[in-house]
Amino acid sequence: MKKWRNSFALLMMAGLCLAQTGDLVPPEVRRVGDRLACLCGSCKNTVATCQMLGCHYTAPARAKITAMHKAGADDEAIVADFVKREGKKALAAPPAEGFGIMAWLAPPFMALAGAGLIAWFIRRHRKPAPELNEGDVAKYQQAAERELSRFDE
Amino acid sequence: MENIGALAILLAFCLGIYSVAASLVGAWKKKPFLIASGERAVIAVWALIMVATGILVYALVTSDFRFAYVASHSNRDMPWYYKVSSWWGGQEGSLLLWNFLLSWYGLVVVLQNRRKHRPMMPYVVATLMATQVFFLTLNAFPASPFQMLAQGRNIVEVPDGNGLNPLLQYWTMLIHPPILYLGYVGFVVPFAFALGSLITRQPGDQWIFTTRRWAIVTWFFQSTGILLGAGWSYAVLGWGGYWVWDPVENVSFLPWLTSTAFLHSVMMQEKKGMMKVWNMVLVAATFFLCIFGTFMTRSGIVASVHAFATSNIGNYFLVFLVLGIALTIYMILGRLDYLKSEAELESVVSRESSFLFNNLILLASCFATLWGTLFPVISEAVTGEKVSVDAPWFNRINIPIALFLLFLTGVGPLLAWRRVSAEGLKRNFKWPLLGSLLMMTGLAAAGIRHPYALITFGLCLFVGWTIGQEFYKGAGAIAKKESMNLMSGMVELTHRNTRRYGGYLVHMGIVIMFIGFAGAAFNRDTTVEVEQGRSFQLGRYDLKVTGVNSGQTDNYVWQNATIEASVEGKPYATLHPERRIYSQSQQPVGAVSIHRRLNEDLYINFAAISSEAQKPIIQAYIFPLVSWIWIGYWVLLIGSVVCLIPSKVKMSYARTEVVGMAGKHEKVAK
Numbered sequence: 030m031k032k033w034r035n036s037f038a039l040l041m042m043a044g045l046c047l048a049q050t051g052d053l054v055p056p057e058v059r060r061v062g063d064r065l066a067c068l069c070g071s072c073k074n075t076v077a078t079c080q081m082l083g084c085h086y087t088a089p090a091r092a093k094i095t096a097m098h099k100a101g102a103d104d105e106a107i108v109a110d111f112v113k114r115e116g117k118k119a120l121a122a123p124p125a126e127g128f129g130i131m132a133w134l135a136p137p138f139m140a141l142a143g144a145g146l147i148a149w150f151i152r153r154h155r156k157p158a159p160e161l162n163e164g165d166v167a168k169y170q171q172a173a174e175r176e177l178s179r180f181d182e
Numbered sequence: 183m184e185n186i187g188a189l190a191i192l193l194a195f196c197l198g199i200y201s202v203a204a205s206l207v208g209a210w211k212k213k214p215f216l217i218a219s220g221e222r223a224v225i226a227v228w229a230l231i232m233v234a235t236g237i238l239v240y241a242l243v244t245s246d247f248r249f250a251y252v253a254s255h256s257n258r259d260m261p262w263y264y265k266v267s268s269w270w271g272g273q274e275g276s277l278l279l280w281n282f283l284l285s286w287y288g289l290v291v292v293l294q295n296r297r298k299h300r301p302m303m304p305y306v307v308a309t310l311m312a313t314q315v316f317f318l319t320l321n322a323f324p325a326s327p328f329q330m331l332a333q334g335r336n337i338v339e340v341p342d343g344n345g346l347n348p349l350l351q352y353w354t355m356l357i358h359p360p361i362l363y364l365g366y367v368g369f370v371v372p373f374a375f376a377l378g379s380l381i382t383r384q385p386g387d388q389w390i391f392t393t394r395r396w397a398i399v400t401w402f403f404q405s406t407g408i409l410l411g412a413g414w415s416y417a418v419l420g421w422g423g424y425w426v427w428d429p430v431e432n433v434s435f436l437p438w439l440t441s442t443a444f445l446h447s448v449m450m451q452e453k454k455g456m457m458k459v460w461n462m463v464l465v466a467a468t469f470f471l472c473i474f475g476t477f478m479t480r481s482g483i484v485a486s487v488h489a490f491a492t493s494n495i496g497n498y499f500l501v502f503l504v505l506g507i508a509l510t511i512y513m514i515l516g517r518l519d520y521l522k523s524e525a526e527l528e529s530v531v532s533r534e535s536s537f538l539f540n541n542l543i544l545l546a547s548c549f550a551t552l553w554g555t556l557f558p559v560i561s562e563a564v565t566g567e568k569v570s571v572d573a574p575w576f577n578r579i580n581i582p583i584a585l586f587l588l589f590l591t592g593v594g595p596l597l598a599w600r601r602v603s604a605e606g607l608k609r610n611f612k613w614p615l616l617g618s619l620l621m622m623t624g625l626a627a628a629g630i631r632h633p634y635a636l637i638t639f640g641l642c643l644f645v646g647w648t649i650g651q652e653f654y655k656g657a658g659a660i661a662k663k664e665s666m667n668l669m670s671g672m673v674e675l676t677h678r679n680t681r682r683y684g685g686y687l688v689h690m691g692i693v694i695m696f697i698g699f700a701g702a703a704f705n706r707d708t709t710v711e712v713e714q715g716r717s718f719q720l721g722r723y724d725l726k727v728t729g730v731n732s733g734q735t736d737n738y739v740w741q742n743a744t745i746e747a748s749v750e751g752k753p754y755a756t757l758h759p760e761r762r763i764y765s766q767s768q769q770p771v772g773a774v775s776i777h778r779r780l781n782e783d784l785y786i787n788f789a790a791i792s793s794e795a796q797k798p799i800i801q802a803y804i805f806p807l808v809s810w811i812w813i814g815y816w817v818l819l820i821g822s823v824v825c826l827i828p829s830k831v832k833m834s835y836a837r838t839e840v841v842g843m844a845g846k847h848e849k850v851a852k
Contacts, residue, residue, distance in 0.1 A: 066570035073426045073572050080421035080801060082709075082789045118568040122575035123557065128565045132557050136550035136579050143542045150538065154456070156526035 058094045061104050065090065065111055066121040075121045184249065187237035188328040194230035194281075195322045197223045198315035202308045209304035217304045224292045224307060227314060228285040235282050238275065238327050242268050248339045250329045251275060257345035257766040259736040264351050270359040271346045273480065273495075274327035279360065280317045280476070283367040288314060291371055299389060302378030309374035316502050324495050345766030348738070354414040362407025362434060366472040368400030369437065372444075373469035376462055380513050383520045393465070394448050395826065397441060402822040404438045409815045420772040420787040422705070422803050424811070427576040429484040432555045433475035436548050440468040443544040446537050453599065454534065455524025459514065460541070462521065466510045471548075473503055484559060529601035536594035543587045550579045581634055585641060588696055591689050592645035595652065614647035638700035645693045649686050656683075677830045687821030695814030701782070701807025709801045711792045720802045723784060724748045730791075730798055738762040740773075743788045743798050747777065759788035759800070782806040 062077030069086040072079055076094070079087040090111070097107045111119040123129035201223035208216030238251070242265045247253045255275065256268040270276040288310045295303055321327065330337045372393045379389040411431070412424035425431060444464035450457040478484060481496025514521070527534055554571045561569045596610040622640035630636055653672055660678075661671030676683040710718045717726035729744040742760035746753065757775035764771065777784040785803040792799055 063574065066572050068570070073428045074423075075572060075574065078421075078423075078573075080707075080709075080787075082799060082801075116567055118558075118570045121570060121572040122578070123561065123569045123571060128561055129569060132554070132561075132569075132571065132575065133579075135553050136546065139549045139553075140542070140546040140583075143546060147535075147538045147542055151527055151530055151535065154523060154527045155530070156528065 055095060057098055058091050061094050061098075061107050062087075062091065064104075064108055064121055065119055068115065068118065183237055183241070184328045184330055187234045188322075188326060190230040190234040190237075191281075191318060191322045191326070191328070194227045194234070194285075195315060195318040197227050197230065198311045198318055201227065201311040202315065205304040205308040205311070220304060220307050220311075221292045224285075224288045224311060227311070228289040231278075231281050231285040234321075234328075235269075235278060238278060239266060239269055242266065245343065246339075247341070247343055248330050248337050249327075250331050251327045253331060253340050253343040255343065255346055257343040259765060260346060260351070261737070263356060264346055267350070267356045267359075268346045270363075271350055274321065274325045274329075276359065276363075277317060277320050277325050278327050279363055280367055281314065281321055283360070283363050284310070284314050284317060284370065287368055287371055291374070299375070299378070299392065302375070302382045302384055302389065305378035305381045306374040309377050310370060313370050316498070320495055320498060324498070342766065345764060348762070348764040348767060348769050348771040349418055351737075351764075352414055352418050354410045354417070358407060358410040358414055361403055361410060365400050365402075365404030365407050366434075366437065366475065368396065368403060369441065369465075369469050369472050371396040372400065372465050376465040377510070377513065380462060380517050380520070383517065390448060390452055394445070394452075397445055397448070397465075398822060398825050401438070401441045401445060402819070404434075404441065405815070405818060405822070408434055408438060409812075413812065416808070417774060417776065418771075420774055420789070421801070422774075422783075422785050422805050422808075424808075427551075427554070427573045429555045430475075430479050432551050432576075433471075433478045436475065436552055437468045437471040439544050439548040439551070440464055440471055443541045443548075444468060446540050446544075450534060450537050456527075456534070457537075458521040458523065459518065462514050464541075466507075466514075470503060470507055470510075473499060473506070477503065478555075484555060531597065531602045531607070533594065533597045533599045536590060536597050540587070540590050540594055543583055543590060547580055547583045547587070550583065551576070554579065584696075585634070585637055588638070588641045588645060588693070591692060592641065592648045595686065595689070596648050610648070610651070614644045614651065617647055618644035632703040635700045635703040638696055642693050642697050642700075646690065649690050649693070652686060653683070676824060677827075679831065680824050680827045680829045684821045684824030684827070687824055688818050689821075691814045691816070691818030691821055693814070694817055695811050698807050698809065698811030698814060701805065701810070704806045705803065707801065707803040709789070709799065711795065711797045711799050713795075713797050718800075718802075721804050722749050723754065723802075723804070724751075725786070725800070725802055727798055727800065736765075738764045741788070741791075743786075743800065745775070745786055745800065747784060755784065757784070757786045759786045761788050761790070778809050780807075780809055783808050 059077040063075050065076040067074045067076055067079040067084065067087045067090075069079070069081065069084050071084075072081065074080070074087075076087050076090045081087065093110075094107055097110065102110070108120070117124060117129065123132040125133050201220045203220075204216045204223065205220035208214070208218075208220055238249075240246075241249045241252050242256050243262055245252065245256065245258050245265070251272060251274050252268075255271040256265050260268075268275065270279045288307075291306065291310060295306070299306070331340060332338060375389055375393045375396070378384075379393075411434070415426070416422055416424040441464075444461060447457050447464060448461055451461050477496060477499035481499065483496065529535070554576050557571045558569055561567065592614065593611070598606065618640040621643050622636050625636055625639055630639075653675065654668075656675040657668055657671035659671075660666070660674050661668050664671070664674065666674070676687075706721055708718070708720050712718050712727050714727050714730060717724050719725070724747070726746045726748070727743055728746050730741065731744070732739070732741040734740065740760050740762045742758050745757045745759070747755045747757060755777040757777060759775040760773040762771050762773060763769070772787050772789065774785060774787045776786075783803075783805040785805055787801040787803075789799045789801050791797065
């Protein structure tokens, strides 16, 4: 039984291998692919960084980028074409427009709000120590020397 | 046997409820026997969970395929250790792991505090057990690991199980989930103590000491769990990514950030009696972020490569979170007078301020990560359109934050408490700053143009220098006074104040990790289809495919390639990347081969055999400096352990009253 199962697995492996071809990534595709999310659902990479051979999203996406480049389209036009077909989810990061701008603005806004809170905290709790007069300084210095001499003993 | 398991969970659930009730009523009515009974119920809950766990693990190891869980997550041919790890391979089992670890924590807390913290122990027990009851509810009702396969009214057994996901059949997966869970689950202990102290208005510092110690332990487990996950991802997924900002990775990172913030700001409370409200918020935030992380992975609210199958248990988590957060806010607001600050801030440039900024940066990173993780859901709810938030967004937001944090890691520890003079600043920072600027200039001149990498290397030197300076100065003084060598001086110095110097070691570990992270800017890779006997080039390496073999084990069939790497004609390494197909799941998985060195890893993945030419397709990568990440972890580990060793010299943090400040600093210095 086990022998049959393993033979079947070997056949499967051969089948899977036959179904795959190498995806060689041209350098120019990496530039555009870095702005596009791989939407295969199995990874969180970009079209440039997805390393799954024969990925059902990235492989055709790369082919399309190459073809559009050869046809003379610039980076912006290629990205716009992907957004037109797939929607904004085609982008690896939300666009800095419409509600997408919130993605970019909220973290620095919160950091600034936090800094404001710290400024408020410091202003509220800051209380510089009063100046000491000469007599006080001498008193504390003597106390320190007394302690230190005890420590040396 | 299955009935005993299910019964044990149900009994534990009932006893958990009893423990909560007995502890609270005992404290309210001042009935010691009820309090003691509540504590004993914790021990009984632990024993019952051990029984349930034992039964599940036994069923897994003996391949008892009458159990639906065993049939879904293991198969006969798996090695015994992967059968054991199937325990946390699925929803029900991993929830049982939560219960298992939580019951151990409960037991340890009860046994450790038989004579300590008596006034607040009933509340500590009640908090622990309320959390335990929540997780037992899940295991007892919607996600029982003791469901049986049945046909009609008869229990049936399938001949073999589906097997564990092959990606999880890797050694780090044997320990990554339990260790990460130890960190997650464990934070319930500091939370319970914080809540107990709040309810009973604990005077003194003893409870802070206990809370901080537990927080260090759980923080250490969280760090280890995250790093083990990164190590697994690096070695198993076939493309060397150790962190891709996946939602599940992100939610494991969130409590780490808040607990790191807590470990820093708690020093303000110990030493100055300040930031008490904030510390309560951080402890609570960390605990609820741990629960939130579990909710995210199990509710299917965001798409993740790691998530468990979507289920209805997300609603249970939501209810627990809402109730827990509401109760905590109520408790904090009701006791603001107890949490009042005992001291004032003397100067903006001081250790106190550095903690404030450290907390700001950590929390900013936490918010950014949470925001990025949830933004697709929020955006869809608001606009009706899906968006993707992937690594480019997270990197753009979080890298500057991380670099600022790295800078603070160098600056903070060298600032004195209360205030720092300009002279002191100059004395401490002049040389580290000059050194790092010089190194950045040198690296730029050598051709490194990546701005973040340059800044990271510069900051790493800066922070490393300041830490080294602290050790050198202190150890030098001790060595001179005690007539010992510098190394013995360092050991003595560390032993005298383990917390401070252990903390420095942890910082050093983080610095070393950052060196590794910066290396990612110089990654190189190629994918080639290459005939046997032919070679290809990647960077300085000449890689020759010298053979392709195949074979089989009980669990999978394999094909591996032998690749000879040489540098400038000299043999360098032989690598054996492998492809496997697991017999039960029929899922193909790569087993990469890595030649690890300090300067860079040579990483080879045998991806496939091409359809037309039947040639091996090899993915080869160079990952510079990545080993430093793992080395950094070991330094962090040593630092954490040092922090937990009691200091030779007992530090007493007197809540000093500031009597005054010398008008002329030099006068006192004389």
